Amino acid sequence: MKQLELLYSGKAKSVYRTENPAELVIKFRDDITAFDGEKKDTLADKGSLNAGVSIFFFGLLEKNGIKTHYIRKIDDSTMVARNLTMIPLEVIVRNIAAGSIVKNYPIEKGTPLNPPVIVIDFKDDTHHDPMLNDDLIYALKLSTPDELRVIKQIALGVNNVLRDYLDGRGIDLVDFKLEFGKKDGIIYVGDEISMDSMRLWDKKTGESLDKDVYRTGLGDVITSYHRVARRIIDGH
Ligand code: 5GP
Numbered sequence: 704m705k706q707l708e709l710l711y712s713g714k715a716k717s718v719y720r721t722e723n724p725a726e727l728v729i730k731f732r733d734d735i736t737a738f739d740g741e742k743k744d745t746l747a748d749k750g751s752l753n754a755g756v757s758i759f760f761f762g763l764l765e766k767n768g769i770k771t772h773y774i775r776k777i778d779d780s781t782m783v784a785r786n787l788t789m790i791p792l793e794v795i796v797r798n799i800a801a802g803s804i805v806k807n808y809p810i811e812k813g814t815p816l817n818p819p820v821i822v823i824d825f826k827d828d829t830h831h832d833p834m835l836n837d838d839l840i841y842a843l844k845l846s847t848p849d850e851l852r853v854i855k856q857i858a859l860g861v862n863n864v865l866r867d868y869l870d871g872r873g874i875d876l877v878d879f880k881l882e883f884g885k886k887d888g889i890i891y892v893g894d895e896i897s898m899d900s901m902r903l904w905d906k907k908t909g910e911s912l913d914k915d916v917y918r919t920g921l922g923d924v925i926t927s928y929h930r931v932a933r934r935i936i937d938g939h
Contacts, residue, residue: 704728704783714740715753715899724786731757731780735899737918739831744917751779752928753897758782759936760865760896767864769857771892772884787884787893790846791826792835794854796862797878801902802915819862821855826882853890854883861892869903872934874912877902898928 706728707720714736719728731750736743754776761773772784797804800814804822823840824832840846846854858881866876879901882894894900903912912931917924933939 704777715750716895721783726774727784727786728777729782729784731895731897735914735917735924737914739828742918746925748925749928752925752932753895753899754780754782756932756935757895757897761892763868764861764864764892764896767860769860769864769892770889772894784893785884785886785891787886787891789882789884789893790850790854790890792840792845792854792883793824793826793832794858794881794883795822795824795878796820796858796881797822798862798866799875799877799902799904801877819859821858850885850890857881857883857890857892861896865896869935870906872938873906874931874934875904875906877904898931903931 704726705722707722709717710720710727711718715732715734717730717732719730721728731754733745733747733749734743735746735749758773758776761771764771765773772787774783774785776782797816797820800810800816801812804810804820805812823835825835825843825845826832835843835845837848837851840851841848861881862876865879869876879896881892881896883890884893885891898913901913902915904910905912912927914924916922916927
């Protein structure tokens, strides 16, 4: 597998072409950002910790019949993924109120959301990822009604698998963000599923085990990521 030229560099990952047009190389970098890129750092091990958890979750989803872009691991921070046509939606599933839903609506942090709430943002940095609704998604031609129905169904399926798994590890899955892509009419879960894209609370102490540690500046985010990655992958 040859890693050829850089196709795209996001806030925390770089995507490279390979000699196989159906496959990409995705490298998780040590960069971390928050608040629309206003807060930025480079922290040793961050890339490999998020890659390890993402690869683990993609494997868990595949075992549960959910299609993801993950193909194989190259090294601790790099994987080979299917080359998809990405859909510019950030599909957020919320099980417990936290973050922007608490900031923007009259709901208290920690309120259980049952059934889970799906919120979809437009992945568009120039417009600061505004929230969409179904009609806006169709008007902007981001997906068809059939695709959106499948996307929501997959997102809820992912939620069931991850929530049950994390529950068994003593962790509450508060919320998470997914991105999707298409290939040959099939919709796959793409991007990453890591501490950067989820909220995870320790069930006993309520402690944040995710990027909120960095956002709030209340602790050492890499120590938290190491601890939670070990709990997720090794179970202790
Ligand atoms: P909120 O809407 O509360 O800011 O975010 C909800 C969930 O989606 C959180 O777990 C957050 O980490 C994730 N999320 C929302 N937007 C983004 C984004 O642009 N990038 C990443 N990595 N995660 C996001």
